[in-house]
Every structure is written in C-alpha cells, then in structure tokens.
Amino acid sequence: MYIQDKDVVGKQTLYEILGLAQDCQDHEIRNAYKKLLLQNHPDKNGDEIIRINEIQNAYKILIDPKKKKEYDETLERTFQKQGFDIYGEGLDEYDLNDFNEAETEEGELIWTRDCPRCQAENSMIISEASLEHNIANSHDETGSYAIIVQCESCSLWIKVKYYDTE
Ligand SMILES: [Zn+2]
Incomplete structure (x- = not known):
C-alpha cells in the first residue's frame, strides 16, 4: 500500500491542504495547486518550505487517478475505523x-x-x-x-x- 492509515489520521486531508472538495475535477486540482504555489514562496522560512512540500505532495497524489483512488479509499476507511471521529469531533x-x-x-x-x-x-x-x-x-x-x-x-x-x- 502506497498510502497508509497513519498518513490520514488526525491530519489535514489532501483536499483541505489544496482547499478542494472531495469530488473536485482535475482542472480544479491544477488551478488550486498553481494558486497555492504562487501564494507560498520558498525563499522565506522553514515553515513555508514545509507548506510547499505538503502542497506538492497533495497535488502529486490527487492528480494521479490511481493514487487518488487509493487515497480516497484510505480516507474513507480511516473515517469508518475512527467512528467518524478523526478530528476529535464526531460527524453529525x-x-x-x-x-x-x-x-x-x-x-x-x-x-x-x-x-x-x-x-x-x-x-x-x-x-x-x-x-x-x-x-x-x-x-x-x-x-x-x-x-x-x-x-x-x-x-x-x-x-x-x-x-x-x-
Ligand atoms: Zn461549511
């Protein structure tokens, strides 16, 4: 498995990192990625470099249909396993x-x-x-x-x- 449950639990989802809904289209993923890269310049400090790595990683997975499917399944499974409690608040x-x-x-x-x-x-x-x-x-x-x-x-x-x- 490329993506594991531990990559998902208690973290921002890749969709949240890119500010996207889970049923977003490919062009929305590309647009969000470009926009975020422009907003986050790597020349400043360590935090921004980490942020850019997150953005690039999220993009690489979501734009690849196979990896996206695997990520979605991991996300779904994790939510189920966590009793829909992944961020400490039960889902309504x-x-x-x-x-x-x-x-x-x-x-x-x-x-x-x-x-x-x-x-x-x-x-x-x-x-x-x-x-x-x-x-x-x-x-x-x-x-x-x-x-x-x-x-x-x-x-x-x-x-x-x-x-x-x-
Ligand atoms: Zn809302």
Whole structure:
C-alpha cells in the first residue's frame, strides 16, 4: 500500500491542504495547486518550505487517478475505523432526504444542502455517481448506506445516510 492509515489520521486531508472538495475535477486540482504555489514562496522560512512540500505532495497524489483512488479509499476507511471521529469531533449525521435534489447542466442528478456550520448555501454536494460508487464499495446488507460529505466552503465533514432505492 502506497498510502497508509497513519498518513490520514488526525491530519489535514489532501483536499483541505489544496482547499478542494472531495469530488473536485482535475482542472480544479491544477488551478488550486498553481494558486497555492504562487501564494507560498520558498525563499522565506522553514515553515513555508514545509507548506510547499505538503502542497506538492497533495497535488502529486490527487492528480494521479490511481493514487487518488487509493487515497480516497484510505480516507474513507480511516473515517469508518475512527467512528467518524478523526478530528476529535464526531460527524453529525444527516439523511439524504434532507437534501435538495437538483440536476446539473450535464444532466447529472445531485443533492445539495446548506452547511450546518458555516451556513454556506448548497455547499454540501453529493453526486449520483458518488452514491453509486459508494454502494458498489459497500458490503452493507441492510440496504442502508452512509457517505461522507465535505462542505465546499468550510471543509466540515458530515455523514449522510441513504438507501439504495433500486
Ligand atoms: Zn461549511
């Protein structure tokens, strides 16, 4: 395993380091990386060099589909193992029924809700694809699933329960 649980526990996620949501697109990863590199100049002090190393490492993993998948799985597994308590505060649980169903311009179904912490509008976004991916990777036989979602604005994680309606 390239990425281990210890790389994830109690640390900022790579998404948080780059200021991204977990379902971000490749171009968003590239843009965030470039922007952060411009903001952090390596000529100043040790802290900034460490920061740049973090940014570069996060970028290298997230831009590589294989490594990103492995990282996402490690992240998910770690959250589950930690009882959703990775940052010392248990994740609040929500129901997908509390989300607003909408359709993107590309015709994909998404579910959104306002963030319970920072109140940003529709900043919690779940795509149909991520729900299906989650079901495919879950071995729950009760028909109930949980997915972890991050606020695009303040990086708060919540847990969302849903059922496979098919
Ligand atoms: Zn928020």
